[in-house]
Amino acid sequence: MAGTDTQNLATTDGPVIILIDPQMPENIGACARAMLNCGLTQLRLVRPRDGWPHEKAEANSAGALALMPPVQVFETLGDAAADLTTLYATTARPRDLVKTVFTADSAMAEANTRTQAGEKTGILFGGERAGLTTEDIARADAIISIPLNAGFASLNLGQAVLLVAYEWRKLQVTTPSKTLPTGKSEKATAQLRDDLYARLEDELAARGFFRTPEMRPSVVRNIVTMFNRADLTDQEVQTLHGIISILTTPRTK
């Protein structure tokens, strides 16, 4: 499986995912895959329609179910949540309940704080057809509502689990938001770049590129600005030197 490397399997002791009345085993598999993508591994099912285990779930999990602890199956939400201290219910439809509504990221920030304090949290997802009942939602401590396109908000089960698990994942990693990997080379020093620009200016001037002496400084500034915007590496500065060398040589054919 491309992208699977069990040596690097990184899981976190995060929220338990509880699917209530899930219908299609394929969707349960997709949920497992999305969970493991994001380092979550504890999946519980309440009354899965087609029973458990199911080969279509295995197939659609892309190997995730085999790498996770066994999925647990329960008859009631009460049983499935018995050992959990805080429950979040995911729903797109507001109900007539006075209950805190979180976005997915703020809910996971809260769940993360609770987990670090030793709590064990759970996230409830309803079945494909009807979602969570109002009773299930009443039982939860808070609601997670993902602010999607109000005119087209219906997510499938695997995608709903993915978005919440992804917000959990983002809190577990400290990936810089923007990097420039330079491999074996390094960002070119100002000196290296200045030498390149001086040589280029010289070669241009020797061929009459600058129409008047007055315009020369501003044209050079613009060329330097263009190249500096490219965040050149030392390797790339050498490549540009090579390009100048070859362009200043007569064509051989």
Added chain:
Amino acid sequence: MAGTDTQNLATTDGPVIILIDPQMPENIGACARAMLNCGLTQLRLVRPRDGWPHEKAEANSAGALALMPPVQVFETLGDAAADLTTLYATTARPRDLVKTVFTADSAMAEANTRTQAGEKTGILFGGERAGLTTEDIARADAIISIPLNAGFASLNLGQAVLLVAYEWRKLQVTTPSKTLPTGKSEKATAQLRDDLYARLEDELAARGFFRTPEMRPSVVRNIVTMFNRADLTDQEVQTLHGIISILTTPRTK
């Protein structure tokens, strides 16, 4: 379709999604659904394996394809991207290219800034089997790499599109991260709550709840603290008054 309400269909003039060599039409449908969930509507395909249009894509889009402008099909990435000013390539595998790598959220923040400045951006996704070629990636202005579980990072196409589109969506809405919808009632004033607590304390004292006068203040403080943590509404204060009234009445059966 539950969750579909074309009166409220909110779309944004955001990035174009370009799928290169997509294989399964079902996955193209899932991408369209994920896009419209997040308010994106411009989908372009480069060499879709099974041709276009395709009924399996329609079926798996949950109605999204019918609500979006027609999908455009191209023979090359060059053609598909001809009118775009900035391209982002999504990939989990680092290549030997000195190119900026963004997380999905920071890439969409940049794309949002560019869009507001009048640019037209595009996001490239590779086919199911091999992802983007290094050549496709070289052509892009920057890379998007989603920091998933390194040991299990393989996302399906629809899920990859969903995560990037979701980060776009988050920038388009100003949903508060935490709200407490109180419906027809309102958060109870301090006065309303103080009256309730005073009545409760009185009823408790009249029945010998406080073992010693010394402990009374701290027990009352703890009870008040517990109720205040619940963010009571005026309706709920009335319910609690009703509970006190009935509990102080003898059982009738």
